[in-house]
Amino acid sequence: MISLDDVRKAAAVIAPHVVRTPLLPFGSGWLKPESLQPIGAFKLRGALNALARLENRSRGVVAYSSGNHAQAVAFAARLHGVPAAIVMPSNTPAVKIEATKALGAEVFIVGITERVERAQVLVAERGSALIPPFDHPDVIAGQGTIGLEILEDLPGVEAVVVPMSGGGLISGVATAVKALSPGTRVIGAEPALAADIAASLRAGSLVRWDPLQRAQTAADALRDEPSELTWSHISKLVDDVITVSEDEIFAAMSDLARRARLVAEPSGAVAVAAQSKLGGGVAIVSGGNVDPELLREVLANG
Amino acid sequence: MISLDDVRKAAAVIAPHVVRTPLLPFGSGWLKPESLQPIGAFKLRGALNALARLENRSRGVVAYSSGNHAQAVAFAARLHGVPAAIVMPSNTPAVKIEATKALGAEVFIVGITERVERAQVLVAERGSALIPPFDHPDVIAGQGTIGLEILEDLPGVEAVVVPMSGGGLISGVATAVKALSPGTRVIGAEPALAADIAASLRAGSLVRWDPLQRAQTAADALRDEPSELTWSHISKLVDDVITVSEDEIFAAMSDLARRARLVAEPSGAVAVAAQSKLGGGVAIVSGGNVDPELLREVLANG
Numbered sequence: 001m002i003s004l005d006d007v008r009k010a011a012a013v014i015a016p017h018v019v020r021t022p023l024l025p026f027g028s029g030w031l032k033p034e035s036l037q038p039i040g041a042f043k044l045r046g047a048l049n050a051l052a053r054l055e056n057r058s059r060g061v062v063a064y065s066s067g068n069h070a071q072a073v074a075f076a077a078r079l080h081g082v083p084a085a086i087v088m089p090s091n092t093p094a095v096k097i098e099a100t101k102a103l104g105a106e107v108f109i110v111g112i113t114e115r116v117e118r119a120q121v122l123v124a125e126r127g128s129a130l131i132p133p134f135d136h137p138d139v140i141a142g143q144g145t146i147g148l149e150i151l152e153d154l155p156g157v158e159a160v161v162v163p164m165s166g167g168g169l170i171s172g173v174a175t176a177v178k179a180l181s182p183g184t185r186v187i188g189a190e191p192a193l194a195a196d197i198a199a200s201l202r203a204g205s206l207v208r209w210d211p212l213q214r215a216q217t218a219a220d221a222l223r224d225e226p227s228e229l230t231w232s233h234i235s236k237l238v239d240d241v242i243t244v245s246e247d248e249i250f251a252a253m254s255d256l257a258r259r260a261r262l263v264a265e266p267s268g269a270v271a272v273a274a275q276s277k278l279g280g281g282v283a284i285v286s287g288g289n290v291d292p293e294l295l296r297e298v299l300a301n302g
Numbered sequence: 303m304i305s306l307d308d309v310r311k312a313a314a315v316i317a318p319h320v321v322r323t324p325l326l327p328f329g330s331g332w333l334k335p336e337s338l339q340p341i342g343a344f345k346l347r348g349a350l351n352a353l354a355r356l357e358n359r360s361r362g363v364v365a366y367s368s369g370n371h372a373q374a375v376a377f378a379a380r381l382h383g384v385p386a387a388i389v390m391p392s393n394t395p396a397v398k399i400e401a402t403k404a405l406g407a408e409v410f411i412v413g414i415t416e417r418v419e420r421a422q423v424l425v426a427e428r429g430s431a432l433i434p435p436f437d438h439p440d441v442i443a444g445q446g447t448i449g450l451e452i453l454e455d456l457p458g459v460e461a462v463v464v465p466m467s468g469g470g471l472i473s474g475v476a477t478a479v480k481a482l483s484p485g486t487r488v489i490g491a492e493p494a495l496a497a498d499i500a501a502s503l504r505a506g507s508l509v510r511w512d513p514l515q516r517a518q519t520a521a522d523a524l525r526d527e528p529s530e531l532t533w534s535h536i537s538k539l540v541d542d543v544i545t546v547s548e549d550e551i552f553a554a555m556s557d558l559a560r561r562a563r564l565v566a567e568p569s570g571a572v573a574v575a576a577q578s579k580l581g582g583g584v585a586i587v588s589g590g591n592v593d594p595e596l597l598r599e600v601l602a603n604g
Binding site for chain 2: 019020021022023024025033035036038040095254257258260261262263264288289292293295296299300
């Protein structure tokens with residue numbers, strides 16, 4: 001498992017390249033708007049830390065991702081002047097594919113179940129380094145810097161609500177939060193349609209859901225499942241999980257646009273939907289890369 | 303004229319109650335997203351400073367405003383536990399009227415030319431203190447704290463682009479910026495439909511435009527005109543003005559939602575539209591209180 005010290009080292013590495021996001025008062029709690037990062041999502045933190053710590057990156061980097069990690073690796077690679085090849089599943093929103101290409105990455109579109117294999121082939125063919133979306137200590141430590149910042153701004157806050165998918169974000173944030181403020185509750189948030197971590201915590205061990213089941217949520221960045229590494233953090237450090245319906249996710253997107261003046265993607269609104277059930281705490285708005293047409297629909301309905 | 307010291311004192315007064323907004327990289331420049339303040343606009347800074355420095359506020363406060371100053375005074379009054387009466391013109395967007403009421407203020411809707419008079423009647427009847435939207439040194443000093451923060455984050459930045467209407471924001475920002483970094487250019491931004499300050503700077507003295515002419519811009523928070531006090535700051539400290547068309551304002555709103563994940567109102571996008579003509583610098587996104595239907599239209603059009 002990663003340590004507070006790993007997170008602190010990551011904070012020093014990434015500080016020049018990420019936005020120090022503020023906490024925004026919101027209802028009876030606060031928002032941590034990671035949607036304001038240059039690529040529109042927290043993923044930049046982990047990718048920057050992982051790429052900076054790679055010993056051999058001269059032959060480029062490879063990543064597979066449903067979107068935000070793709071842009072994060074493309075951004076970090078451009079910053080370090082190395083080529084990036086990104087494998088994306090065919091159900092990725094167009095806005096995320098275009099943004100990744102715009103950052104100079106070579107993009108490969110494949111079926112949702114083939115992306116890991118295709119990335120491994122690229123690594124073998126090119127001698128590039130793989131930067132996984134969550135299953136790596138350096139990625140987790142980078143995401144954990146969000147936890148450091150939350151406690152710097154609000155020491156001893158009652159609860160932090162974190163969206164969960166592969167579990168990299170919550171593993172890092174929980175490591176920092178529990179080390180600095182053991183009394184702060186770390187609450188995971190999941191779409192009910194992809195609530196495999198909630199099921200795992202109830203069962204006391206990792207429960208696997210069919211990827212096609214998880215793919216049903218509109219929260220396209222939350223369709224992954226944890227690895228052994230992230231599960232080891234989650235099972236020890238996460239206090240509770242709140243699951244939310246698709247309607248609750250869309251309502252939170254609308255609330256964020258109207259009351260917080262933030263554009264959030266469905267995945268980015270999941271912790272906010274959970275926060276409104278909890279009635280307080282800090283919710284991480286994890287990303288804002290939404291197709292404008294979906295944002296328009298959400299605004300029309302509420 | 304106000305001084306850097308006035309701005310520094312204001313910063314200390316308001317710090318506990320405002321969001322320390324970050325600079326967000328955007329194209330070849332940066333954004334200062336004041337739309338993320340609790341009331342969705344920079345106006346909170348000036349209202350908080352003015353109200354905190356009022357000696358006699360026990361009989362409440364009165365303000366007249368097309369919207370954002372209304373919410374700012376209502377918020378500040380609630381914070382200090384004093385009643386607020388707000389006079390708003392009848393063409394104010396509904397979203398701003400509702401938000402002002404939701405903050406506990408008593409709202410009076412009047413014709414656009416009657417608002418100052420009505421506010422003065424309320425002051426006379428109730429013995430309340432008037433907090434003007436821009437024509438007061440304490441208000442100007444509060445807005446100037448944005449300039450302090452910009453230079454703290456980006457010392458010696460080439461240019462700061464600031465929307466202009468009554469001129470309180472740019473007067474305060476220019477005071478701070480020119481005192482700390484005389485080489486930084488302070489550029490005003492105006493809708494072409496309400497470009498009376500651009501005309502005044504060309505003429506070398508205050509030029510008055512018909513209020514009904516200025517009311518034609520969709521940038522509803524930029525329909526005011528400067529006072530002698532703000533003009534004395536603007537004429538000495540502002541380097542240049544960039545005017546923008548209504549189409550350019552809407553395009554900037556769309557860009558902000560898509561590329562910066564920020565909801566901006568038309569007035570809040572005016573400096574961003576000007577920044578894209580300038581090709582860099584820091585643009586102040588002054589507010590985000592937009593009727594959702596207008597945001598939907600703007601997103602539909604590109």
